[in-house]
Amino acid sequence: MNDVLIIGGSFAGLAAALQLGRARRKVTVLDTGLPRNRFANHSHGLLGHDHKPPLEILAEARQQLARYPTVRLVTTRAESISGAINDFSVLTGDGESLKARRLILSYGVADQMPEVPGFAEGWGTSIVPCPYCDGFEVAGRHWGLVWSGPPSHNYVRLYHDWTDTLTVFANGHDIPPDIRADLVRRGIPVVDGWITEIDHDESYNATVRLDAGPPVAVDILFAHPRNKPSAPLHESLGLATVDTPLGIALQVDERRETSMPGVYAAGDLANPLMASVTTASWQGAMAGIFAQQSMLV
Known part of the structure; x- marks a missing residue:
């Protein structure tokens, strides 16, 4: 069984995996390889990585995570989630069934383009x-x-x-x-x-x-088109949400925990204020740390 299963492997998800890997926790990250900012030529405002292509930053992060033997990165989609704290189950698009004590949802949002040519x-x-x-x-x-x-x-x-x-x-x-x-x-x-x-x-x-x-x-x-979560997994868990001017976001407390014990969220999926790689990385790191601390005995 995994200690933590992270769904979404962009800036928030990988930042969470880094903290958990350094704590020697067993972690699996599921990612579709479609980050929200993949359309941008450069990413700005992230200390140490300013003006670098976002996909290049993520590729470097994955390479760095390879030094942590308890972290596993899998390119696949999470199809369904069930269970409760200490006994979550996730079925992947590859047909693999994964178990975890904690979940971190960081699968982001998808911008809804208006039907305007160009x-x-x-x-x-x-x-x-x-x-x-x-x-x-x-x-x-x-x-x-x-x-x-x-x-x-x-x-x-x-x-x-x-x-x-x-x-x-x-x-x-x-x-x-x-x-x-x-x-x-x-x-x-x-x-x-x-x-x-x-x-x-x-x-x-x-x-x-x-x-x-x-x-x-x-x-x-x-422009500020509306967005929606990139997947409906939070709906199957019945997680509380908050309305924002651009869409909905998952409701989290000061420890990044959602309305369901053992489920944490970070990044654009749980950020009703301002999306950026800096805030996503910070929130992911905090979600990883608080998920780890919740498992202390």
Whole structure:
């Protein structure tokens, strides 16, 4: 039996495995090899790995985990979960049945691309969600923001640290008059109408085409599509969730434990605030440590 079974082997899952491997706990990590940031050319903000391709960072992490004999990495999908603390069972896509005393769920979320031609093709390059991840590289240039609701007003204030040139695309949203007045005060134009297509060139440029009016070219387009968990495994366990402006996240306590004893969660799956490789790595490490400490006798 495994001490801990980790489902999801990106930044959070591997960070948890590292802590558990160093504690000489028997760990199996199941991973599909499809991290959320695989569309990005570079990952930013992770100390010691700034501006490196995310897949390269993960490959290096897996190589480092090879020195820990109690850690096993398996490329497969977890199909189902059952059981309770000290006796969890996981069936993999390869037909293997695994047992574990504890579970760490770190299988992340999947962004739900809108049905706008060019949006999915530009995701992670010319269309991005996070200024902390990509803002420095396009600082001082013309940014665009696809309005997605009340949080977008705060994004306008946030982006000012990177650029003074911002265009807001309402994209069918009814922006309240007081917020529109504030945007006027800040010198930020609002383009009404629905986005019908996004064209890209070889640089970071995106040309936004609308159902009415001329197209608008920007150097980078920020957007926040909704997301959902990459797998429904938490549903079979009946785990509590919290609603966020972009989707749902698993509810965890200060020790990263979910509503079911013995089940921990980390990374974007359990992060309702801000997704980044730094926070995912930190949360994964904490989940691994707290799972290990819960098994002390």
